[in-house]
Amino acid sequence: MNAYVRFRVADEAYAISVQSVLEVAGLGEVTPVPGSPIQILGVRNLRGKILPVIDLAALLGTRRARPAARLLVTESDGRHAGLAIDEVTEVGELADPVEEGESALLLGTMLDDGDLIGVLNLPAVLDALGVPA
Amino acid sequence: MTTPDADAELLQLFQDETTERLDDMDAALLAAETGNVPPDTVDALFRNAHTIKGAAGIMGFSDIAALAHAAEDILALARSQRSLHPDLAAPLLRATAALRARVDGAAEPFDLLIAELKASRAALEAGPGATAEAADGGPEPAGTGTGKAAGAGAPSGAVPGAGTPSGGTPSGETPGAGTPGGATSGTGAGNAAEAAGPVPLATAGSWAARAGTGRPASLPQPRPAFGPDNGEPAVPAAAPPPAASEQPAPAPEPAAGAAASAAAIPVAAAQPVATAQPAAGPAAAAGPPPAAPPGRPQDAGRRSVRVPAEKIDHLLDLVGEVMQDRRRLAHALGAADGLPTDAADELSAGERMLDELKDSAVGMRTLPVSMITGPLPRAIRDLARTIGREVEFTVVGADTELDRVILESLSEPLTHLLRNSVIHGIEPPGEREQAGKPARGHIELRAVPRGGLVEITVCDDGRGVSPEIMEEARQEGSLADVLSRAGFSTAGEVTDLAGRGVGLDAVKAHVHSLGGRFEVTSEPGHGMAVSLLLPVALALLKVLLIQRGGAVYGLPIAGVEEVVTVDATTTLQGRVSLDLRGRSLPVVDLAAVIGADAPPLPAKPPALVLTADGRWLAAACDGLLGEEEVVVKPLGPLLAGVSGYLGAAILGDGGIALLVEPGALIRGHRRAARGGLSAPAPARTVTVSRPERDGGSMATAGGSVATAAADGPAVSGGPAVAAPPRATTEPAKILVVEDSFIVRELQRCVLESAGHEVVTASDGREALDALSKEEGIELVVTDLEMPRLGGLDLTRAIRADEARSSLPVVMVTSRGSEEDRRRGMEAGVDAYIDKQGFQQSALLATIDQLLGR
Numbered sequence: 008m009n010a011y012v013r014f015r016v017a018d019e020a021y022a023i024s025v026q027s028v029l030e031v032a033g034l035g036e037v038t039p040v041p042g043s044p045i046q047i048l049g050v051r052n053l054r055g056k057i058l059p060v061i062d063l064a065a066l067l068g069t070r071r072a073r074p075a076a077r078l079l080v081t082e083s084d085g086r087h088a089g090l091a092i093d094e095v096t097e098v099g100e101l102a103d104p105v106e107e108g109e110s111a112l113l114l115g116t117m118l119d120d121g122d123l124i125g126v127l128n129l130p131a132v133l134d135a136l137g138v139p140a
Numbered sequence: 141m142t143t144p145d146a147d148a149e150l151l152q153l154f155q156d157e158t159t160e161r162l163d164d165m166d167a168a169l170l171a172a173e174t175g176n177v178p179p180d181t182v183d184a185l186f187r188n189a190h191t192i193k194g195a196a197g198i199m200g201f202s203d204i205a206a207l208a209h210a211a212e213d214i215l216a217l218a219r220s221q222r223s224l225h226p227d228l229a230a231p232l233l234r235a236t237a238a239l240r241a242r243v244d245g246a247a248e249p250f251d252l253l254i255a256e257l258k259a260s261r262a263a264l265e266a267g268p269g270a271t272a273e274a275a276d277g278g279p280e281p282a283g284t285g286t287g288k289a290a291g292a293g294a295p296s297g298a299v300p301g302a303g304t305p306s307g308g309t310p311s312g313e314t315p316g317a318g319t320p321g322g323a324t325s326g327t328g329a330g331n332a333a334e335a336a337g338p339v340p341l342a343t344a345g346s347w348a349a350r351a352g353t354g355r356p357a358s359l360p361q362p363r364p365a366f367g368p369d370n371g372e373p374a375v376p377a378a379a380p381p382p383a384a385s386e387q388p389a390p391a392p393e394p395a396a397g398a399a400a401s402a403a404a405i406p407v408a409a410a411q412p413v414a415t416a417q418p419a420a421g422p423a424a425a426a427g428p429p430p431a432a433p434p435g436r437p438q439d440a441g442r443r444s445v446r447v448p449a450e451k452i453d454h455l456l457d458l459v460g461e462v463m464q465d466r467r468r469l470a471h472a473l474g475a476a477d478g479l480p481t482d483a484a485d486e487l488s489a490g491e492r493m494l495d496e497l498k499d500s501a502v503g504m505r506t507l508p509v510s511m512i513t514g515p516l517p518r519a520i521r522d523l524a525r526t527i528g529r530e531v532e533f534t535v536v537g538a539d540t541e542l543d544r545v546i547l548e549s550l551s552e553p554l555t556h557l558l559r560n561s562v563i564h565g566i567e568p569p570g571e572r573e574q575a576g577k578p579a580r581g582h583i584e585l586r587a588v589p590r591g592g593l594v595e596i597t598v599c600d601d602g603r604g605v606s607p608e609i610m611e612e613a614r615q616e617g618s619l620a621d622v623l624s625r626a627g628f629s630t631a632g633e634v635t636d637l638a639g640r641g642v643g644l645d646a647v648k649a650h651v652h653s654l655g656g657r658f659e660v661t662s663e664p665g666h667g668m669a670v671s672l673l674l675p676v677a678l679a680l681l682k683v684l685l686i687q688r689g690g691a692v693y694g695l696p697i698a699g700v701e702e703v704v705t706v707d708a709t710t711t712l713q714g715r716v717s718l719d720l721r722g723r724s725l726p727v728v729d730l731a732a733v734i735g736a737d738a739p740p741l742p743a744k745p746p747a748l749v750l751t752a753d754g755r756w757l758a759a760a761c762d763g764l765l766g767e768e769e770v771v772v773k774p775l776g777p778l779l780a781g782v783s784g785y786l787g788a789a790i791l792g793d794g795g796i797a798l799l800v801e802p803g804a805l806i807r808g809h810r811r812a813a814r815g816g817l818s819a820p821a822p823a824r825t826v827t828v829s830r831p832e833r834d835g836g837s838m839a840t841a842g843g844s845v846a847t848a849a850a851d852g853p854a855v856s857g858g859p860a861v862a863a864p865p866r867a868t869t870e871p872a873k874i875l876v877v878e879d880s881f882i883v884r885e886l887q888r889c890v891l892e893s894a895g896h897e898v899v900t901a902s903d904g905r906e907a908l909d910a911l912s913k914e915e916g917i918e919l920v921v922t923d924l925e926m927p928r929l930g931g932l933d934l935t936r937a938i939r940a941d942e943a944r945s946s947l948p949v950v951m952v953t954s955r956g957s958e959e960d961r962r963r964g965m966e967a968g969v970d971a972y973i974d975k976q977g978f979q980q981s982a983l984l985a986t987i988d989q990l991l992g993r
Contacts, residue, residue, distance in 0.1 A: 038691060038796040040775070041736035043782045050775065050788055052796050055461055057788045059778040086777050136778055 060089040163514030173229035186215035210257035460771035467792030510538035530580040540587035565602030599669035604662040620660040655696040685765035689738025692797040699802030701749040877907040877922035904929025924953040939968040948990040
C-alpha cells in the first residue's frame with residue numbers, strides 16, 4: 008500500500024504518488040508560450056516562480072468537454088511542472104500491485120470499486136515533453 | 141597546484157590573489173616594454189612581486205617565492221632608478237608567465253628563469269651610477285651612449301671611484317665612497333663582469349649592447365646568452381641581494397658591493413646568494429633581503445572582502461523579488477483611490493531606498509571590463525610575435541562595468557575575436573608597408589556604455605574581409621551572417637582569410653542568448669570591426685513591454701531601434717513593407733512570427749523596429765505598455781527546447797511576460813520569407829516606384845525607446861524621388877560600373893525610371909570594353925572598389941584616352957573620407973555620391989548637373 012493522489016482528467020481517473028506532488032492549486036492564469044509543444048498549456052506564475060503547465064488531457068489523449076480547473080504541482084528530478092487536471096478526488100492509500108499498462112506514460116493500471124485508474128509515470132511524462140533529466 | 145599542507149580555502153585565496161597581481165604585473169610590464177613607465181608603476185610592480193614572494197613563502201611554495209624574489213630584485217633596483225628599461229620587460233614577462241602557469245598547476249622548474257633574472261639584474265646594476273647621473277641631469281660620463289640605457293653595461297670605468305654600485309646611489313654624489321680601493325677593477329660593474337668572467341650578461345647584455353653604450357675595452361664583451369625570443373639561458377649568472385637597492389640613500393651601501401659577486405654560480409640558486417667577493421670588502425656583510433622597506437604601507441589600497449558569487453546572486457534575486465512584490469503592492473493599492481498622504485509618502489520613500497538597494501546589488505554583480513582584459517595584451521603580444529606580426533593593442537573603456545556572469549562568459553569570445561584579428565586581420569609588416577600602412581597593426585578593444593547597455597567592439601586596421609565576401613554580404617544583407625555561417629571557414633580556405641569566420645557563429649549565438657546584438661563591419665583592405673551590444677546586468681533586463689493578442693511580451697531594449705506607427709505601407713509580392721527614412725523594412729505581425737494565436741491587428745498598429753545581423757524588421761503589435769526593468773526568469777527545462785525566448789518576467793499584476801529575443805524574430809521572419817523568389821533584401825523594394833502619399837506616415841511612440849523620430853518628411857522623401865525626374869530629365873546613355881549585382885540593378889532601375897538608357901559593367905575592365913564598343917555613352921557612374929580594375933584606375937584610364945577625356949564620371953562610394961575624395965578628384969572624378977543611404981534624388985540631380993540639363 009502506498010499513498011496516492013487520485014484525480015480526474017475529463018472523465019478518466021488517474022493517480023500519482025504523493026511523493027511527486029508538492030501541492031494542489033487552482034489552474035490560475037496560464038500564459039501560452041507560442042512555439043511550445045501543444046501538450047504544454049503555457050507557463051504560470053506560482054509565487055514568483057515560472058511553472059510550466061502540462062495539458063494532461065492532450066498528452067493522454069483524453070477528450071475534454073470543459074477546460075481544466077485544477078493544478079497538480081509536481082516535481083521529479085528537480086524538474087517542476089504543473090499538471091492541468093479537472094479535480095482531485097481523493098488522497099489515500101491504494102493497493103500497490105498494478106497491472107502493466109500499455110502506455111509508456113503510465114506505471115500501470117488498477118481497478119478500484121469498478122473504476123479503472125491509471126497510475127501516472129511522472130518522469131516519463133516529463134521526458135515525453137522536454138529535456139530528459 | 142599541490143602544496144604540502146595548505147588549507148584548500150587559503151590556497152584558493154592565494155591563487156586568486158597571485159593571479160590578480162600577475163595580471164597587474166603583466167599590464168605594467170607590457171607598458172614598460174613599449175617605453176618608459178612612470179615610477180609609481182615600477183613601485184607597483186615591485187610591490188606585487190614582493191607580495192607574491194611573501195605569500196608564496198607562507199604557503200610553502202619555495203620555488204614561487206624564489207622566482208618572485210628574483211623578479212623583485214630586479215624591480216627593486218629599477219625602482220631605485222625610478223625607471224624600468226624596456227628590455228628588462230621580456231625576462232620579467234617570462235617570469236610572470238611561468239608563475240602564472242605554476243599557480244595554475246604546472247610544475248616547470250624555475251631555475252633557468254631565476255638565473256636569467258639574476259643575470260639581468262647583475263647587468264642592470266653594473267651601471268646604476270651612470271643612469272642616475274644622467275637622470276639627474278648631471279654631466280654624462282664620457283662614453284655613456286644614452287641616459288635611456290638604464291645604466292646597462294654602462295662604462296663604469298668612466299666613473300672612477302664610484303665603486304659602490306649601491307642601487308640608485310648617484311655615483312656623482314658619492315665619489316669613491318665605499319670603494320674598496322684599487323685592488324679591484326675599480327667599479328662594481330667591473331666586479332660583476334670580471335667575477336662572471338666569460339659569463340655573459342644574458343639578455344641584459346644584448347640590450348646593453350643595443351643601447352650603444354661605450355663599453356671600456358677592458359671589460360669582457362658580453363655575449364648574449366640567449367636571444368630575445370629564445371628564453372633559454374645558456375649560462376646562469378649571479379644572484380645579487382636586493383638589500384641595497386631598497387634605500388636610495390646617498391650613503392655607501394655596504395651590501396651593494398656584493399651584487400657584483402657570486403657570478404657563475406650555477407643554476408638552482410633558489411636562495412639569494414650573498415657571497416661577498418673578497419675584493420668587494422665592505423659588501424661582505426650582505427644580509428638576507430629585507431622583507432620590505434620600513435614604512436611602506438602593506439597594500440592599503442586593496443581592502444576588499446571576498447564573497448562567494450552565489451551569495452551576491454542570491455541577494456540580487458531577492459532584491460528582484462522584493463521589487464516585484466513592491467509592484468504588486470502598488471498595483472493592489474492603485475485600485476483603491478485616495479491613499480492617505482502619509483502612506484503615499486512612505487511608499488515613495490521605500491521605493492527610493494529599494495532603487496538604491498537594487499543599484500548596489502547590481503553594482504556588486506558588475507565588474508569592470510578590465511577584469512577580463514588583464515591577460516589579453518600579453519596573449520596578443522605573444523601570439524603576434526609567434527606568427528611574425530607587429531601589433532599594438534589598446535583597451536579603451538576598461539573601467540566600463542558589466543554583469544559578472546556576462547563578463548566571464550565574454551572572456552572566450554573576446555579572446556577568439558582578438559585572435560582572429562591578429563591571425564587573419566593584421567598583415568605581416570612587409571605587406572602592411574606595401575599597402576601604405578604602418579608596419580605595426582593596431583587592434584582595439586573598446587567598451588562603451590550605451591544607454592543602459594554596453595557595447596564592446598573589437599576592431600583592427602588589418603586587411604578586412606575580401607571584396608568577394610563583402611559582395612556576398614551585400615547580397616545577403618549582413619556581413620555577420622556571411623561570416624558566421626557554418627561552413628564559411630572551410631569554403632574560404634583557399635584564401636588567406638581562412639578561419640576568419642571560425643567560431644563567429646558561436647559568438648553570435650552567445651550574444652543573442654544574452655539578449656544582445658552582434659554586428660560586423662569591414663572595409664576590404666582597411667580593417668574590420670565586430671561589435672557586441674550587451675545588457676549591463678543579466679538578471680535584470682530593461683525591456684519594452686508590448687501587447688499582442690491579449691498576451692504581454694517583453695523585448696530587450698538593446699534590440700529595439702525605435703517604435704513607429706505602421707501607416708502607409710507598400711506591398712510587393714504579397715509582402716508588406718514600410719519606408720523608414722529611405723530604408724524599406726518588412727512589416728510583420730509579431731503574433732505571426734512567434735506563432736501565437738491572435739485576432740487581426742488594429743488599424744495603424746505600433747511596430748517595433750528591430751535589427752539583428754544587419755537586418756531590419758518592423759514587428760507590429762496591438763499596443764505598447766512601456767519600458768520596465770524586469771527580473772529574467774528561466775522558462776525551465778521543460779521549455780528549454782523552445783527557441784526564441786530569453787525567459788519570462790513576472791509583471792506587477794502577477795501576469796507573465798515572455799521575453800522575446802529580437803534576433804529570433806528576424807530569423808523567424810526570414811525562414812517564413814525564404815519561400816519567395818529571393819531574400820527580402822531591403823534594397824529590392826526601393827526599386828518599385830510608388831504613388832505619392834502624404835508625409836507624416838509614421839510617428840514615434842515617444843517613449844525613451846525611440847532613438848530618433850521617424851519624421852514624416854524624411855519618409856516621404858523616398859517615393860517622391862522616382863516620379864518627378866522622369867518628366868524633367870532628357871534621356872542620356874549612362875554606363876553603370878558596379879561589381880555588386882544588387883547595387884548595379886538598383887542603379888539601373890533608378891536611372892531607367894528617370895528615362896535614361898543604361899549600359900552596365902561589373903568592373904573597370906568591362907567598363908573600358910563597353911566604352912570602346914558602345915556608341916554614345918555620355919556619362920559613367922562607377923563604384924570605387926571593384927575586382928580587376930577599380931574605380932580610380934578606370935577614371936584614370938578614361939582621362940588618359942583623348943576621345944573620352946571629358947566624359948563625366950560619378951563615383952558612388954561608401955568611403956567618404958576626405959582622403960578618398962582627394963584621390964578621386966586627382967584621378968579625375970567629377971562627383972561623389974555616398975553609397976550609405978543611397979539617395980536616388982542626389983544621383984539623378986548630379987547626373988543632370990553634369991550633363992548640363
